[in-house]
Amino acid sequence: QVQLQESGSGLVKPSETLSLTCTVSGASISSHYWSWIRQPPGKGLEWIGHISHSGNTNYNPSLKSRVTILVDTSKSQFSLKVTSVTAADTAVYYCARDRLDHEALEIWGQGTVVTVSS
Amino acid sequence: DIQMTQSPSSLSASVGDRVTITCRTSQSISSYLNWYQQKPGKAPNLLIYAASSLQSGVPSRFSGSGSGTDFILTISSLQPEDFATYYCQQTYSNSRAFGPGTKVDIK
Numbered sequence: 001q002v003q004l005q006e007s008g009s010g011l012v013k014p015s016e017t018l019s020l021t022c023t024v025s026g027a028s029i030s031s032h033y034w035s036w037i038r039q040p041p042g043k044g045l046e047w048i049g050h051i052s053h054s055g056n057t058n059y060n061p062s063l064k065s066r067v068t069i070l071v072d073t074s075k076s077q078f079s080l081k082v083t084s085v086t087a088a089d090t091a092v093y094y095c096a097r098d099r100l101d102h103e104a105l106e107i108w109g110q111g112t113v114v115t116v117s118s
Numbered sequence: 119d120i121q122m123t124q125s126p127s128s129l130s131a132s133v134g135d136r137v138t139i140t141c142r143t144s145q146s147i148s149s150y151l152n153w154y155q156q157k158p159g160k161a162p163n164l165l166i167y168a169a170s171s172l173q174s175g176v177p178s179r180f181s182g183s184g185s186g187t188d189f190i191l192t193i194s195s196l197q198p199e200d201f202a203t204y205y206c207q208q209t210y211s212n213s214r215a216f217g218p219g220t221k222v223d224i225k
Contacts, residue, residue, distance in 0.1 A: 045154075045162065045205055047214035060213050061119070094161055103209035104152040104167035111161055 002027040004095050004109035012089075012116050018082040022095030022109060029053055029076045033098040035105060036069060036080045038091040046091075050098065051078055085116045120144050120208055122217040130225040137193040139220045141206035146186045150210035153182055153191045156219075157202045165204075166191065196222070 008020035022034070035050035049059035051069045059067050063082070071078040082089060092113050096105040121144035131137050141151065149169040154162035164173045166182035169189055179194040193200055201224055206217040 044219050045156075045207075045216040047207070047216065058212060062213065096161075099167060102168050102171075103150070103214070104164055104173070105154070105162070105207075106164045106167075106173065108161035108163075 002097065002107050004097065004107060006093060006095050006109045006112040008112065008114075010113055010115065012085050012114060013118050014086055014116055015084055018080070018085050018089060018114055018116075020080045020093055020095075020112065020114070022078050022080075024076045024078075024097075027097075029071065029073050029078070032100055033103070034069075034071065034078045035096045035098060037094045037096060037105070038089075039094070039111075040088075040091045048080065048082075087116050090114065090116045119213050120147065120211045120215060122206060122208060122215050124204075124206060124217040124220050126220060127218065128221040128223070130223055131196050132225045133196055133198055135196045137196050137200075137222060139191045139204055139222075141184075141189040141191070141217050143187045143189075143208055143210075147208045147210035149185050150208055151182075151184070151189045152207045152209065153180075154205045154207065154216075155200075155202045156205065162205065193222075 003025045012018045030053045033050045036048040051057045066083045068081045092111040094111045095109045097107040099106045123142045125140045151169045153166040156162040170182045181192045203219045203221045
């Protein structure tokens with residue numbers, strides 16, 4: 001079955017860049033939209049942005065100036081970079097896949113904790 | 119941007135109860151509304167998409183309704199595994215914002 005797995009730096013210093021990768025297995029990355037979502041400790045969910053297999057992106061306007069999402073179809077991976085991080089970027093970061101026919105996050109990774117601290 | 123509210127923010131219910139959760143948006147989003155269930159320490163799970171379509175594998179006791187600005191998630195007969203937090207999400211605007219969540223716990 002389709003599985004998504006996040007990986008990357010779990011501890012990032014303030015003002016530096018957060019980098020995460022999501023590896024897709026069990027399905028081709030050459031279809032669907034692929035998303036990043038985050039959840040600060042004890043709080044709700046925030047959609048960060050998504051990318052298509054061809055590289056078309058949409059970002060949450062509140063994060064757009066600091067976020068880049070890229071896709072590498074040869075590795076079945078997509079990635080997230082968030083620049084100039086602060087403690088407010090501390091969260092569990094999830095990657096997910098949208099349904100093909102409607103924007104809805106149908107398959108999720110298990111999530112990875114990222115802490116911003118010096 | 120579109121503001122999302124959910125009510126109630128929390129509720130206590132018993133197994134077998136009928137539970138309804140409301141999601142309201144600050145402007146019309148047609149049927150661009152999804153519902154998710156999240157259990158502690160786990161990723162969310164898609165329940166309903168396009169306001170009223172049941173995701174494959176989700177029990178039929180879950181249903182969604184509404185359009186425009188007012189949406190409802192209904193659990194017809196609450197089961198022990200349904201105690202969780204429920205989030206709505208709009209996919210009409212670029213923010214793809216989630217609601218603040220409704221926590222359902224055991225009475």
